[in-house]
Amino acid sequence: MLSILIPTYNYECLGLVEELHRQAQTLSFPIEILVADDGSKEELKRNNRKINKLSNCMFIELKENVGRARxxxxxxxxxxxxxLLFIDSDAGLISNFFLQDYVSAIQNNEVVCGGLLYDRPLPSEIFSLRYYYGISTEERSAKARNLHPYAQFSSFSFLIRKKTFRQILFDESFSGYGHEDTAFGIELEKRGIKIKHISNPLYHLGLEKNEDFLQKTEMSIENLYRSSAKLEESVRLLQTYNKVRKYKFQKPLAFLFRKTRGILKRDLKSSHPSMKLFAFYKLGYLCNIKQNN
Incomplete structure (x- = not known):
């Protein structure tokens, strides 16, 4: 009845799978857990191979990195x-009824999203940017997410009927990092497929260090630039950029970004980074890309 699908890259997820497997044993319907490794380092695959010893579980190793969509x-x-229940490998279970609550919610729906939380307190200042960004932007109640269900779609954890998923699929033209889930939410909306957001969160445990998260953010904005025609009506950063361009402010903003980038980075890698400065950093980075292309 239920296939739990976990893509992983350079992350040890044996503990997550063991907890999901434990919950699965208490349920009355068949469950399988498939973990696909996207070309991780050898030392990070050793423990994950123990997944194969659990009943109805499989650890599949891909020879090369194919990307988040593929x-x-x-x-x-x-x-x-x-x-199909998709879960990112850096998730942590909160509820003992996580699987049952998802399956109950799908009965009258095609797609269900459970949401995410960040465990408190901040584990270390080296993760402060990812942590505070996640809390300010990604933590949302089910009520708030249902106000804009498609814009709030996240591939971190969602349940979908297989026939529905196979009609859409993730857009494999998105390479690198970022926005393949944005495009998937847009496609759901175009097809009139309803999303139900519920309160069934997982912890997001895989915090990147500040410098690494800044690099991933830049990669995400580069993806956004390459796919702007597909995403401009749905992504706030593109909407803001279009307003800036309308009043011909993009070049001054790009110039200001280049001049202040070092100062911005120091704040964003501090113990309490400003989310307003982070928003400016992203807009400035996009303006700079647009100006240079």
Whole structure:
């Protein structure tokens, strides 16, 4: 009935799978857990190979990195059951009824999103940017997410009927990091497929160090630039950029960004980074890309 699909890259997720497997044993319907490794380092795959020792679980190793979109499509091909529960490998269970609550919610829906939380307190200042950004931007109640259900779609954790997923798939033209889930939410909306947001969160445990998260943010904005025609009506950063361009402020902003980038980075890597400065950093980075291309 339920296929749990976990893409992973350079992250040890044996503990997550063991907890999901434990919950699965208490339920009355069949469950499989498939983990696909997207070309991780050898030392980070050793423990994950123990997943194969658990009943109805499989650890699949891809020879090369295929990317966030393609690996999810690959897992959907391998799945045996009609319900697909996608979970990122850096998730942590909160509720003992996580699986049951998801399956109950899908009965009258095509897509269900459970949400995410960040464990308190901040584990270390070296993760402060990812941590405070996540709390300010990604933590949302089910009520708040249901106000804008498609814009709030996240591939971190969602349940979908297999026939629905196979009609859409993740857009494999998105390479690198970022916005493949944005495009998936847009496609759901275009097709009139309803999303139900519920309160069934997981912890997001895989915090990147500040410098690493800044680099991933820049990669995400580069993805956004390459796919702006597909995303401009749905992504706030592009909407803001279009307003800036309308009043011909993009060149001054790009210039200001270049002059202040070092100062901005120092704040963003501090113990309490400013989310307003982070928003400016992203807009300035996009303006700079646009000006240079």
């Amino acid at each position: 690996i999810r499509n690959f897992l959907s091909e391998k799945a045996r059951y009609d319900l």
